[in-house]
């Protein structure tokens with residue numbers, strides 16, 4: 123646990139970078155510091171490893187004031203990842219990753235063996251081991267940066283805008299990798315970003331800073347989106363916060379209709395009967411494996427010959443689908459908004475249709491989703 127108690131940082135030119143900060147960063151959790159440029163995020167982060175010393179107050183790790191620790195020894199016990207990785211340009215990938223183990227006198231062999239292990243962990247191919255940083259893509263360089271920070275297995279990891287220099291697709295995959303790594307390693311991570319979407323994706327808890335270095339709100343991601351404490355936070359988290367918050371609720375809670383499924387081998391007459399029984403304007407045609415083929419409108423069935431099979435019926439594309447057991451309500455809503463029939467198709471892991479949900483039924487489910495509570499330093503895990 124990292125605790126900031128009454129921490130302020132005034133730079134000699136009179137700038138207040140951090141103003142009377144009280145914050146507890148939970149052990150084994152990812153705490154994100156977010157806010158507009160110049161609001162003191164980096165300064166706060168660097169006070170943990172004594173790259174910056176506070177003017178007032180105390181920063182403690184597991185109850186011990188960091189001022190009691192030797193700065194060089196402290197830094198070797200804390201992983202540090204920065205934007206554009208900050209790799210040593212004249213060292214190979216392997217030796218970059220082995221930096222801290224070598225400083226800790228592990229010996230070359232053991233340090234390099236550990237570096238190879240780390241390459242596996244962060245998804246880097248061993249064939250890249252002898253390359254120099256400039257021979258890697260931006261995303262690969264960031265992976266090396268993360269591997270280097272993890273090399274000596276430090277309990278605490280400081281990450282300062284680690285994924286800002288890569289394109290959005292690579293950035294999303296690095297965020298996903300971080301979530302996977304963290305679910306295995308349970309490090310105490312302090313992560314700085316100015317991007318609220320990134321904060322919500324990677325954070326178990328989010329601290330929003332405002333200009334002047336004040337902490338505006340410290341909360342669980344979904345609570346931050348549901349209940350911003352004031353207008354500054356509300357504007358910062360964005361006006362689509364309601365939709366974004368749906369990513370915290372599983373689609374598996376939806377009740378899906380399967381009485382509107384019709385087999386492609388059936389006839390128009392069969393489908394008309396289903397349409398009449400259910401009163402639904404759209405039916406979903408599925409093949410013998412229950413894979414979706416498309417929507418057929420009840421109206422168009424009236425115009426088609428009764429004995430024609432649905433294989434030759436006029437179908438409307440089903441748009442994109444959601445996977446019921448792994449996707450969120452946000453994915454289901456997205457699928458329904460993009461569906462020409464206004465209905466989202468939910469499938470199982472094999473792609474077989476479980477059922478469909480209309481925008482109206484989704485609206486009712488969204489309305490009823492609850493809110494969680496508790497301390498952001500300890501509360502429920504981010505899902």
Ligand SMILES: Nc1ncnc2c1ncn2[C@@H]1O[C@H](COP(=O)(O)OP(=O)(O)OP(=O)(O)O)[C@@H](O)[C@H]1O
Pocket residue numbers: 133134135137138139157158159160161162163164165166316
């Ligand atoms: N060494 C320094 N001397 C004087 N002022 C500084 C120094 N370092 C940072 N500052 C100022 O302190 C304030 C906070 O800076 P900090 O880098 O912590 O902000 P930040 O939120 O991380 O910003 P960004 O998102 O732009 O990186 C800013 O006004 C900055 O100009």
